[in-house]
Amino acid sequence: MPKLNLHQRDYVSFLGGELSADQLEQTLRPNxxxxxxxxTPSPYLTDKNVDKRWSVLESLTDKSQLLDATTEQQKEVYAINIEHFIGTVKLPVGVAGPLRVNGLFANEDYLIPLATTEAALVASYNRGSQLITAAGGASAMLLNEGVTRTPGFAFHSLKEAGQFVAWVVTQYDTFKQIAESTTSHGKLTDINVNIEGNHVYLVFEYLTGDASGQNMVTIATNAVFEFIMEHTPVDPDYAFLDGNLSGDKKPNAHSLRSVRGKKVTAEVHLTKELVEKYLHTTPEKMVQFGQMTTVGGALSGTIGINAHYANALAALYIACGQDAACVAESAVGMTRMEINKSGGLYASVTLPNIMVGTVGGGTGLPSQNACLDILGLHGNGKSQALAEVAAALCLAGELSIVGAFCAGHFSRAHHKLARK
Known part of the structure; x- marks a missing residue:
């Protein structure tokens, strides 16, 4: 094999120069x-299937690191959350707080479990949480809720697309009955129609109770989709259950002004003294940092402006049994910092895509259930509070990281905590 030239940028030319055409073809051709x-081809979690998988894997790794005694004893609880099960992965979990939240649904002090392998992360959120609590807490408000699924239909012509839409808009009550017959918690609240040439996208929007709801809305919309395909007066050339308009697990500009999941805004007013005591900088410098990084974000084409929502959300989602892939959309949002009337710092965050639930999914697994119990937010009636806590946690992180950059401590903290 050729040696890798670290300064080589054109790897195709590099490979072509080191390998003959025959060698390159032989290297890259299908095997x-x-x-x-x-x-075992069976995806199910049975003792027999697990043993068959480990008969292959034991020669590759230490079985006890993935299938330890506790996991072996509890493995049946994972049956509906995983296919081709072989064990569990242990991640370190830290706790940040207390974080005081004064919200419509979350209204107390919270200890926040965070699962991560990134040094300095929990320390940063702990500092931001204590700062917010010292200021009396973050005000948080759930603004909107809704989870979408967006079937797409392709027709021969715009005329056929229009005829299809003319029929669809008369069917809302029927669609609602069909969708809600598949779930005891989900409610179909709206259907928006988008026509693009001879394509039609239907945006089905649901309330999903205390579940995050992705599976719920998929099953409900599929039932409507099958009804449409059977009863439509204008047959589409082809159609799919989702036309990629929902923004599912992808950052997108549409939901920045709308909602997917739960839309929450949170704010805090900090005195100059608190900023100096906890962050070792000034409100003026933090505002300057925000101005410069907002322009930088615009230059890079960022959707939304924030320092690092993804750190908080990934660590919280993993600890509390949420779908970690939803961080791709949940981490879209706006951070803003200003000098307030008293010369202190006003800071706010708005996140339109917080995808969290307190029932269903991974929330009932042993470790994840325990983390939600630390928060006091496991079970029915708690998902709105969890969303407000998530937004306040992001606010804590924004204050801490911006403060670290302004005080020149960002690199020092990582050096101190990550390099023992």
């Missing part, structure tokens, strides 16, 4: 040989 790494 149709049968793999020796064959596992």
């Amino acid at each position: 149709l040989g049968r793999s020796s790494l064959r596992l």
